[in-house]
Amino acid sequence: MPGGVAIEAKGLFKAFDGKTAVDGVDIMVPEGTIYGILGPNGAGKTTTIRMLLGIIDPDRGERTLLGHDEPIEAAAIVGYLPEERGLYPSMTAREAIAFMGALRGLPLETGRKRAEGMLRDNGLGDYIHKPIKSLSKGMAQTVQLFGTIVHRPKLIVLDEPFSGLDAINQGRLESLIKAEAADGTTVIFSTHVIAHAERLCERIAIIAGGKLRFEGKVSEARDRLRPQVRLRTRAQDGPWRKALPADAVQTDGCFQFELPRSGIEPLLKTLIEGGAGIEELSIERPGLHDAFVAIAGDAAAREMKRDAGMEAAA
Incomplete structure (x- = not known):
């Protein structure tokens, strides 16, 4: 049963030709969770993943994977979809999935049966015997994803899995990740x-x-920023205005400001007693994008936006 730690890494460091790629990364991934590694292209995400899996060794630092100090020893129970992908174009979808499972020790006939089931269960039964070269890019990527998990691994590692997928296939991938x-x-x-x-x-x-x-829970990242209050009142002025925080900004008749640390109740009481006439009051918790900007900086956020835009245009 989930409850332990699937991956733990401390102080991972890696340089190539004297240039630092990863500098002091600590990661802890609980069993049975969905864990994301965020960052712009070139940030060190792929190098980190390869060190975690034992594909390359860190120059410094240590890591354990599914209880193994040498991660490569757990390869048979890991499913890995690298960013650089490729399938034999003449293979059928079923054979490609079975072949990838065989590379992890799954008998070919078992792989074929599971491949047919996976394709049918996901509404792709018509593609079972179609060659990879006849499939769209998104469909071929879906086939490779099925090949990554056909041996039923305990750990699935996907490097930029959404890259190149249209909205339908992205939704299919998200559903599959949740199901796993x-x-x-x-x-x-x-x-x-x-x-x-x-x-x-x-x-x-x-x-x-x-x-x-x-590194931590998504909620902890978002909690680094205070919630934002949006307030619209009938009255435009009055003694209640002094109760608004000094950083309150008025745009299009609405005040916006950080939620006071004392909470909304004291402010609400002052607004009511002061006759402000509340027409709209909402409290919005910052999203992960806002947290990313606060944590990684504007430059990294701009790089992320640029990368996403380049991908959409490709």
């Missing part, structure tokens, strides 16, 4: 699209410039 986690499988994915992490993840790591800027 519901079955107790640990899922880790990297992304430069914050919306995916906000919808799916319980915990995240934010990496920018090779450095870890945040």
Whole structure:
């Protein structure tokens, strides 16, 4: 049963040709959770993932994966979808999935049966015997994803899995990730699209410039910013105005300001007693994007936006 730690890493450091790629990354991934690694392209996400899996060794630091000090020893119970993808174009969808499972020790016939079931269960039964070269990019990527999990791993690691997918296939992938986690499988994915992490993840790591800027629960990242209050009143002035925080900004007849640390009740009492005439009052909790900007900085946020825009245009 989930409850332990699937991956733990401390002080991971890696340099290539004297250039630092990852500098002091600490990560803790509980079993059975969905964990996101966020950051712009070139931030060090892929290098971090490869160190966690034992594909490359860190120059410094240590990591354990599913109880193994040498992560590569757990390869048979890990499903890994790298950012650089490729399938044999003449293989059928069923054979490609079965072949990828065989690379992890799954008997081919078992892989074929599971592949057919996975394709049919996801409304893709018509593609079972179609060659990869006849599939769209998104469909081929879906097939490779099925091949990544056909051997039913305990840990699934996906490097930029949403890249190149249209909205329909992105939704299908999000549903699959949720289903795997519901079955107790640990899922880790990297992304430069914050919306995916906000919808799916319980915990995240934010990496920018090779450095870890945040690691923990999504709620903890968002709690670094105060909620925002939006207030519209019938009266435009009165003694109640003095109760508004000094940083209150008025735009289009609405006041906006951070929720006072004393809470909304004292302010609400003053507004009512002062005859402000409340027409609208809402409290909005900052989203993960706002938290990312506060944690990683405007430059990293702009890079993330640029990366997403380039991907959409591709």
